[in-house]
Amino acid sequence: MPARLLIVDGDAPTLLWLHSKLSDAGYAVETAHRGDLALQKIEAEAPDLIVLDLVLPDGNGLDLVRRLRADPRFAALGILVLSGQTDSDTITRALNVGVDHYVLKRPGADVELLANIRAWLALPKKGVSSGERGRIFSFCSAKGGVGTTSVCINTAYALAKLEPRAEILIVDMVFPIGSIGPSLGYDSRKTIVKLSQEPENQVDRILVEKYVSQLLKWGFRALIGANDPSEAGTLEVSRIVPIFSLLKTMYDYVLVDFGRTLSRISLPIIESSSATIVIVTPDISTVKASRVILEFLETRNMDRNRIILINNRTVGRVWTTTEDIERELKLPLAATVPYVVEYMTMAINAAVPFMDKFPEHAAGIVLTDLARRLQERDRVKK
Numbered sequence: 001m002p003a004r005l006l007i008v009d010g011d012a013p014t015l016l017w018l019h020s021k022l023s024d025a026g027y028a029v030e031t032a033h034r035g036d037l038a039l040q041k042i043e044a045e046a047p048d049l050i051v052l053d054l055v056l057p058d059g060n061g062l063d064l065v066r067r068l069r070a071d072p073r074f075a076a077l078g079i080l081v082l083s084g085q086t087d088s089d090t091i092t093r094a095l096n097v098g099v100d101h102y103v104l105k106r107p108g109a110d111v112e113l114l115a116n117i118r119a120w121l122a123l124p125k126k127g128v129s130s131g132e133r134g135r136i137f138s139f140c141s142a143k144g145g146v147g148t149t150s151v152c153i154n155t156a157y158a159l160a161k162l163e164p165r166a167e168i169l170i171v172d173m174v175f176p177i178g179s180i181g182p183s184l185g186y187d188s189r190k191t192i193v194k195l196s197q198e199p200e201n202q203v204d205r206i207l208v209e210k211y212v213s214q215l216l217k218w219g220f221r222a223l224i225g226a227n228d229p230s231e232a233g234t235l236e237v238s239r240i241v242p243i244f245s246l247l248k249t250m251y252d253y254v255l256v257d258f259g260r261t262l263s264r265i266s267l268p269i270i271e272s273s274s275a276t277i278v279i280v281t282p283d284i285s286t287v288k289a290s291r292v293i294l295e296f297l298e299t300r301n302m303d304r305n306r307i308i309l310i311n312n313r314t315v316g317r318v319w320t321t322t323e324d325i326e327r328e329l330k331l332p333l334a335a336t337v338p339y340v341v342e343y344m345t346m347a348i349n350a351a352v353p354f355m356d357k358f359p360e361h362a363a364g365i366v367l368t369d370l371a372r373r374l375q376e377r378d379r380v381k382k
């Protein structure tokens with residue numbers, strides 16, 4: 001089957017010229033002369049690649065690119081720009097919002113364009129070229145204080161050790177006040193709340209990178225939730241899904257600490273996660289509350305095999321056995337993290353990874369094992 005291309009250009013002679021050149025080259029070619037029509041055709045016909053002009057009768061081509069790149073359905077779509085705009089600002093902006101190649105419109109540009117189309121189509125479909133890069137893992141619990149943050153940051157650390165070249169981001173989504181920052185020894189005024197208030201059309205990779213930390217000594221980056229309750233109250237909820245779609249294209253792993261906030265904010269992200277790690281502790285009230293959470297996720301058609309249940313023994317005394325928990329929650333436990341007395345708190349107070357401070361302890365091995373499980377989930381063939 002020939003590759004399917006869609007040409008988007010407001011100029012009729014250009015459409016004709018490209019249509020004949022690209023059809024002659026053996027591709028199945030469609031055209032659209034406006035952005036909104038292009039979007040309809042992309043939705044209906046799922047082309048492999050679009051060739052896009054930036055000046056369209058109904059607006060800026062880059063707005064279309066932003067929409068496409070924020071939508072996981074089009075993660076595999078190739079986007080080549082063919083534009084008369086030659087300033088480096090525009091070119092840089094285009095590449096930053098997710099354009100694969102930028103070809104200058106001039107006589108003879110069809111040769112360069114064809115070479116780029118051929119090169120793009122020959123790329124291995126590694127889940128996707130520039131779109132869907134990474135996977136989201138959500139960490140949550142029915143109650144606070146069960147160790148969600150401890151498990152999340154130390155699993156992220158284990159993951160960074162297992163896969164040193166992976167780009168890993170940890171996002172604090174515990175509102176009104178999370179603990180990722182202090183637990184990692186990282187402090188910043190740049191939060192996801194502030195990011196959610198940026199003008200929609202300016203949220204691209206470059207801007208997001210200004211909000212994300214440098215590579216921390218933990219081996220990953222972090223994005224803080226909110227610094228205080230009044231800030232948290234100003235979160236622009238409608239922007240959260242697009243932000244996570246963008247994060248997913250920027251990092252190999254996005255680990256999200258949702259704490260016990262199962263809400264309209266967290267649900268869409270949880271539902272689009274490769275797996276959700278639900279932390280329980282072996283006491284009756286937490287187990288019962290977790291059951292409610294799991295049943296709720298089930299009503300949302302969340303597949304049970306996308307839930308990884310972790311028993312974290314934050315207390316020395318065990319009130320319920322593994323079997324009790326599994327029976328009550330109707331799910332097998334993926335792992336049990338042993339009670340580590342005050343060591344976890346000591347590690348967190350010192351803002352260092354637990355397994356570095358107490359390498360001889362079994363809890364580190366269990367958390368490394370959890371990291372390995374995440375690696376295997378929806379693994380993208382490279």
Ligand SMILES: Nc1ncnc2c1ncn2[C@@H]1O[C@H](COP(=O)(O)OP(=O)(O)O)[C@@H](O)[C@H]1O
Pocket residue numbers: 141143144145146147148149150151179259312313314315337338339340341342343344345346348363
């Ligand atoms: N396996 C464990 N053994 C002992 N203490 C733990 C363990 N896991 C977590 N803790 C401690 O439990 C407390 C709550 O952990 P935290 O990660 O902040 O929970 P959450 O994010 O669910 O509120 C912290 O003081 C932490 O050090």
Ligand SMILES: [Mg+2]
Pocket residue numbers: 148149150174179259
């Ligand atoms: Mg927490």
